[in-house]
Amino acid sequence: xxxxxxxxxxxxxxxxxxxxxxxxxxxxxxxxxxxxxxxxxxxxxxxxxxxxxxxxxxxxxxxxxxxxxxxxxxxxxxxxxxxxxxxxxxxxxxxxxxxxxxxxxxxxxxxxxxxxxxxxxxxxxxxxxxxxxxxxxxxxxxxxxxxxxxxxxxxxxxxxxxxxxxxxxxxxxxxxxxxx
Numbered sequence: 170x171x172x173x174x175x176x177x178x179x180x181x182x183x184x185x186x187x188x189x190x191x192x193x194x195x196x197x198x199x200x201x202x203x204x205x206x207x208x209x210x211x212x213x214x215x216x217x218x219x220x221x222x223x224x225x226x227x228x229x230x231x232x233x234x235x236x237x238x239x240x241x242x243x244x245x246x247x248x249x250x251x252x253x254x255x256x257x258x259x260x261x262x263x264x265x266x267x268x269x270x271x272x273x274x275x276x277x278x279x280x281x282x283x284x285x286x287x288x289x290x291x292x293x294x295x296x297x298x299x300x301x302x303x304x305x306x307x308x309x310x311x312x313x314x315x316x317x318x319x320x321x322x323x324x325x326x327x328x329x330x331x332x333x334x335x336x337x338x339x340x341x342x343x344x345x346x347x348x349x
Contacts, residue, residue: 213321215306218343219261227308227321233260238305238327240335249325251307254278254342255295263344265296275347280324283338288324290334292344302328306339 215230217223233252240247259265264273269292276292293299305325308315315323319337326334 213340215257215322215339216341217257217261218341219258219263220344221260221262223257223261225257230306230308230322233257236303236305238303238307238325240325240327240332242332242335247310248312249305249307249323250309250312251305251322251325254290254304254306254324255297257306257342258292258295258344261342261344263292265292266298269293269296269299273346277345277347279341279343279345280334280336280339281341281343282336283340286336288334288336290326302326 212226212228214224214226217225230252234256235250236253237248237250240249255265258278263276269276274293278290278292278295279287280290281287290304294302295304305327307323307325308321310316310319310323314320315337322339323337324335324339326332329335
């Protein structure tokens with residue numbers, strides 16, 4: 170399912186060159202701002218708040234073990250490629266397996282999209298020693314980069330009967346532990 174902003178798409182007009190006039194006591198004081206396309210922006214990064222905080226770019230994900238998952242929604246089937254959420258959380262220092270028993274069983278993950286849409290996963294449901302759901306953090310769809318509205322990353326939870334947790338425009342993963 171798409172995040173809440175998908176129901177109300179926004180269209181924004183862009184200009185290739187922007188001139189900003191600054192009026193002051195000095196005549197002719199103008200400054201030119203570089204075209205939007207010429208401005209360099211940092212690559213999009215997925216923020217992971219866990220025992221070992223991470224900031225992962227698409228280049229970082231490309232270096233990790235890859236997996237695929239298929240989602241069928243509204244009669245369309247898409248094959249996504251990316252990294253298992255489990256592998257990202259292990260890299261962030263999240264304890265799994267036997268270390269998950271006891272108080273850590275009350276831990277969960279909040280995933281947040283650009284527009285603020287959030288979903289929750291219990292850590293045990295993605296641990297292979299418990300449920301082992303194969304939740305994917307995707308950066309490709311059908312062999313190509315994700316469509317612009319889904320970038321930078323998308324969660325794909327193919328085992329969910331409803332795809333409300335398969336959110337796009339993912340920007341943050343936060344591990345929460347209820348019981349210290």
